[in-house]
Amino acid sequence: MSRIAKNPIPIPEGVEVTLQPHAIKIKGHQGSLEQFLHKEVKVKLTDNVLTFAPLTNSIAAKALAGTTRALINNMVQGVTKGFQKKLTLVGVGYRAQIQGSVLNLTLGFSHPVNFDIPEDITIETPSQNAIGIQINERGFIQVDEHRQTSVPGIYAIGDVIGGPMLAHKGSEEGVMVAERLAGQKSEMSYETVPWVIYTHPEIAWVGQTEEQLQAAGIEYKVGQFPFVAS
Numbered sequence: 001m002s003r004i005a006k007n008p009i010p011i012p013e014g015v016e017v018t019l020q021p022h023a024i025k026i027k028g029h030q031g032s033l034e035q036f037l038h039k040e041v042k043v044k045l046t047d048n049v050l051t052f053a054p055l056t057n058s059i060a061a062k063a064l065a066g067t068t069r070a071l072i073n074n075m076v077q078g079v080t081k082g083f084q085k086k087l088t089l090v091g092v093g094y095r096a097q098i099q100g101s102v103l104n105l106t107l108g109f110s111h112p113v114n115f116d117i118p119e120d121i122t123i124e125t126p127s128q129n130a131i132g133i134q135i136n137e138r139g140f141i142q143v144d145e146h147r148q149t150s151v152p153g154i155y156a157i158g159d160v161i162g163g164p165m166l167a168h169k170g171s172e173e174g175v176m177v178a179e180r181l182a183g184q185k186s187e188m189s190y191e192t193v194p195w196v197i198y199t200h201p202e203i204a205w206v207g208q209t210e211e212q213l214q215a216a217g218i219e220y221k222v223g224q225f226p227f228v229a230s
Helices: 059-080 169-180 210-216
Strands: 016-020 024-029 031-036 041-046 051-054 084-086 095-099 103-105 113-117 123-126 132-133 195-197 203-206
Touching: 016 041, 031 059, 041 059, 051 059, 095 123, 113 195
Parallel strands: none
Antiparallel strands: 016 024, 024 031, 041 051, 084 132, 095 103, 103 113, 123 132, 195 203
C-alpha cells in the first residue's frame, strides 16, 4: 500500500462527511467540496476517521489509494482552514492597499490599478508590498483564460493552477503567456493536450472521453487491445 494511503484522516469537529459508493462530500464552515472515488479504492468512515485502501494488489490501485487520501485531506483543510496565497510586490514604488472592497495597486504604471475583490475571497495587505489572498476551494491559483491571476500583470501556469500536472501542459501554457505578452493573440486548447498517468503499464489519453462524445451526440468507434498481449 502507498505510504500516504496508510495515514488515516481524523475529521475535525464541525465537519460533515457524506460517503457514497463512488463519491465523497465534505462540508465545513468554509464551504463544501465533492470528489469522485475510483472503483479500485476503498474509503471507509469509522468513528469520525477516514481510512483508505486499494481493492486490488495492482500498482495502479496502490497509487490511486495514496492520491485519493491526498485529495480528501486537501478537501478537509479547504472546508476548515481555507487556503492562502501570499504575494510580494518587488519594484520601486510598488505598493498595495485595501480601499473598501477594492484592492488598489501601484505597479509602475501612470495610473493605479483597481481590482474588485470577489465575495468569496478575503485579501489582506499586512504591508504596502505584500498581498495575502485566501481561497476557500481547492487551493489552486485562480486564473482567467489567458492565465492571468486576480492581480493584473501577474500570471500563473503549470501545477499551481490545477489541471493535469504534466510538464508539457505547463510548457504550453508558458508559451501562450509569453506570446500574449509579446502582443500576439495566442490561445490554448486543453482538448489537444495528452494526459498520462505514470503507472505500470502507463495510461495515456487525448481528446474527449466516451461520455463526452455521447453527451455531444458525436459518433465514435471503440477499439480494445488486451495488455497481456503487449
